[in-house]
Amino acid sequence: MSEATEVRIFSNPKKTVKAMAKEIFRLTKSSVQESIHILLSGGNTPALLFQKLSAKYAAEIEWERIHFWWGDERCVSPDDDQSNFKSANDLLLSQISIPGQNIHRIQCENNTEDEAIRYAEEIKLNLNFRGDSPVFDLVILGLGDDGHTASIFPDELELFEDEQICAVTRHPLSGQLRITITGKVLNNANRVFFLVTGESKAQRIAEIMNDDEAAKLLPAYYISPKNGELIWFIDEAAAAKIL
Secondary structure, X not given: OOOOEEEEEEOOHHHHHHHHHHHHHHHHHHOOOOOEEEEEOOOHHHHHHHHHXXXXXXXXXXXXXXXXXXXXEEOOOOOOOOOHHHHHHHHOHHHOOOOHHHEOOOOOOOOHHHHHHHXXXXXXXXXXXXXXXXXXXXXXXXXXXXXXXXXXXXXXXXXXXXXXXXXXXXXXXXXXEEEEEOHHHHOOOOEEEEEEOOHHHHHHHHHHHOOOHHHHHOHHHHOOOOOOEEEEEEEOOXXXXXX
């Protein structure tokens, strides 16, 4: 783990989410940029974050400056309960005053290969570049029980060297198709916040934090922004096995 990595541990998921929401609010208040580009994650814990942001900061954040993107999406319709967009829309986007053009959804109900190309072009049109990759102001990531992050799975570590902005992946167990942002883009962000809670994540967190040999098989281990900061927001249950 890089020396630039910061780990913040909180007593329970509620306090973990509260701390991240507060940090996001601080980021939006301190930024002098006209537009702030934030990459969202899916999953149960980010759902808690969306609820906190809409409940606490609906009137506090200048949402017209915020552009939301997704780090990955399941190839289902946007009204499907498995959709990462649906979760964010139900719990956050529909609860705040944000222009429709600031919501950049992965249209995963369309042909996956074509959509990966289209979404990459949309990113190119809207974001600044550093080197040959676009720069997100903030990337929010989760951690799967198998160590995956975004939709980069353990059998697809080559996506950290892929030159594409987006790629089509397949869940190793269900076979479900996904579209994901690739590793080089994730690691080109100005800030990356990991949000991880629960006992089921403790073994993977320990492997990553302890720099175990087993961690080298985990996609999340390879998240290390080259020109930005990395902060892990985790609860005590997830941190229980860190040495």
